[in-house]
Amino acid sequence: MKRRLPSLNALRAFEAAARLGRMNAAADELSVTPGAISRQVRQLEDHLGLALFEGSKNQPRLSRQGHALLPALSAAFDQMEAALQALADDSQDTLDVACLGTFSMRWLIPRLYHFNALHPRIEVRLSTTERARTGQGQRHDLVIDVGQGPLQAGACELFAEWLGPVLSPALAAALDLRQPPDLAKAPLLRTRTRRNAWAMWCESLGLAPLDGKGAEFEHYYFSIEAALGGLGICLAPWHLVADEVLTGRLLAPFGFQASGYRYRATARAQHPATALFSHWLQQQVAQMPQPPTA
Structure with missing residues (x-):
């Protein structure tokens, strides 16, 4: 008509x-x-x-x-x-990836140069998973998040999360931390997006809840920076602090414990750029060092 x-x-x-x-x-x-x-x-x-x-x-x-x-x-x-924007993006091999802010800053962005070198024609645009959940902003081809339960269709597991207390060498020298219960007398940093992290960690070790008073921060990125600055002890995911622990900028006196959470990547669009990025993510995960245990 x-x-x-x-x-x-x-x-x-x-x-x-x-x-x-x-x-x-x-x-x-x-x-x-x-x-x-x-x-x-x-x-x-x-x-x-x-x-x-x-x-x-x-x-x-x-x-x-x-x-x-x-x-x-x-x-x-x-x-x-x-x-029209979606059509232009497809023709330019643009890949929209959403992930947690701290994960993006401390894990993904430091490795992204390698993907860019392998695939210079693919432009990776990053945003946060909060925008992906609320449907704000542009569409997302791939979402990286953390959670529990079975994987959804189109998702693949990247790695299991491991949590452990980390602190600066200067703060460690001022404290006498011989066993996990000794943390009760130390300033414990908390992260607003994971307020139950200390309780989960204590439960995994069979410990009573710790009441150590410390500052609370919006995201892990700030909590980790505070730990580096000697402001307290951060219960941090291994993949976010591995470099600092391996170089001695942070100490992990009691190792790391599996939290039961898993990082996963979920493809929301099926095209070659998404498949290439997913494969590259799995290669990067395979090269990650294993966390020290207690």
């Missing part, structure tokens, strides 16, 4: 003017003159046989019909823009 639509330029002119509230602002956005915007809006009104604006030329305001038309037009233009 043939579509009987008015000029696309007329629709764009009205949508911009109605959304921005001024003809001049619409003209700036569309890189035309205010007179051109006015002519396009009049053309649309003539096509519809309706007044979309009312009031004076200096202070036009939307009519009832204009108010009714604006949301549908804005949604249609947003949808067209998203479809």
